Amino acid sequence: MAHPTRNTTALRHALRREVPATLGVLADEQDFAAMRRYASFPFDDHPAYLRATERLLRTLTADGIHTTVTLFDPDDYAAYCADTGLDPDSRTSRTRYTAEIAARGARVPYTGQPIGRLLALLVDTAVRHTTRAYATLLLDEAGPCADCGQDIGRAALDQAADTVLRILHLAGPGRHQLVCSVPAADEHLLAALRTGTPHPDHPDTADPDDHPDTAHTGTAPLDSAEGTEFLTVLAAGIARATPGGLVLRTSAPGRPDRLHGWRLDHGRLVPLTEAEVFAAYCTDARTGEPLPPEPGVEYRPGFDLTPDDGHPTHH
Numbered sequence: 035m036a037h038p039t040r041n042t043t044a045l046r047h048a049l050r051r052e053v054p055a056t057l058g059v060l061a062d063e064q065d066f067a068a069m070r071r072y073a074s075f076p077f078d079d080h081p082a083y084l085r086a087t088e089r090l091l092r093t094l095t096a097d098g099i100h101t102t103v104t105l106f107d108p109d110d111y112a113a114y115c116a117d118t119g120l121d122p123d124s125r126t127s128r129t130r131y132t133a134e135i136a137a138r139g140a141r142v143p144y145t146g147q148p149i150g151r152l153l154a155l156l157v158d159t160a161v162r163h164t165t166r167a168y169a170t171l172l173l174d175e176a177g178p179c180a181d182c183g184q185d186i187g188r189a190a191l192d193q194a195a196d197t198v199l200r201i202l203h204l205a206g207p208g209r210h211q212l213v214c215s216v217p218a219a220d221e222h223l224l225a226a227l228r229t230g231t232p233h234p235d236h237p238d239t240a241d242p243d244d245h246p247d248t249a250h251t252g253t254a255p256l257d258s259a260e261g262t263e264f265l266t267v268l269a270a271g272i273a274r275a276t277p278g279g280l281v282l283r284t285s286a287p288g289r290p291d292r293l294h295g296w297r298l299d300h301g302r303l304v305p306l307t308e309a310e311v312f313a314a315y316c317t318d319a320r321t322g323e324p325l326p327p328e329p330g331v332e333y334r335p336g337f338d339l340t341p342d343d344g345h346p347t348h349h
Contacts, residue, residue: 055099056141058106058132059087061153068108072123088149095146103152104141105160106132139163162225166263169216169223169270176273190273190301194265195256197303197339201282202229204337205294208286214264216271216278216298223271227264229255272301281314282336291328296336305336 060066066080077083094101111131115122120130140163142156173187202210209228216223255261271278278298285291295311296303306314312333316325327333 055094055101056132056136057087057091057101057103057144058128058135059103059153059156060106060108061157065106065108069106074123074125084149084153091144091149091152092146095144101144102136102141103144103156104132104136104139105156107135110135162260162263165221165223165225166266168218168221169225169263169266172218172270173266173273186273187269190269191265193272193301194269198227198256198265198268200339201280201294201337205282205284205292206286208284208289210285211283212264212280214268214271214278214280216267216274216276218270218274218276223267225264225267227256227260229261271298275301279314281311291331293331293333294336296339303336303339305338308333308335311335 060069060080060083063080066077066083069075070078077086091101091103106128111128112122114120114131114134115127120127140156140160142152142159144152147155173190176186176190178184179186179189198212201212212227212229214223214225214227256265268280270276276298280296280298280303282294283291284294293311293315295306295314297306298304312327315333316327317323
């Protein structure tokens, strides 16, 4: 007859494998130093802390436990403890905070990648999450149109989706990368989207007419997280009628890359001239100094988007 204590222990270990794990990570030295003011925080060396973190992640994975990682922000943690009345110098408070920020914030699954690559992915995901959240806030604050009563944010999202689909249609076959830049009061919004309309001669991609509403090429359709983020940033620029810009790079086998550009003007994308596209790509944004043009790249004007653009301007 099996010993009851052994059965209980085995069941507990089996159940432990059914529980997912979430780990909050201090990605940089400054955040790590801020946590050292708490006596219950047991680490005093950031590189050693990251090595221990990686070992723990590998152990959890080896035990068959699905693990996600999120960024631990000491300032946000202190504010969270003040709001909830928790003791910030407590391991229990840190675990509770980690669980809550992972539920509502940016997180990535650990799949065995080196800690450096994992942190880079996590930081990028957190930046994108923040960008999308702020752009969404700007859309929500736009309110209803004073003329027709329509929700400006919703209309701007529809306009952004229609505009991007038209750009991809006019760009033709190939792999496309779009980058949208919109200045805002508190932060500069920047989003990128990799997608395209594939060529029928390439069997690894689908017919561009199959699903024009998704613009799918095996990279990122418009209804993906990346696509939603991109459309939200573009829509924020449209809804707020702020200046901004959008650039497109198209790559296709056997052809030079093609670069196109537009500027946001009162909620509309106005095509840049060939000279303006060249100047935008061949000028150092930080210093204003000229940069040499890329070899094998064609600088072209943006497409005229007005013929199929029937969206009214909302106020």
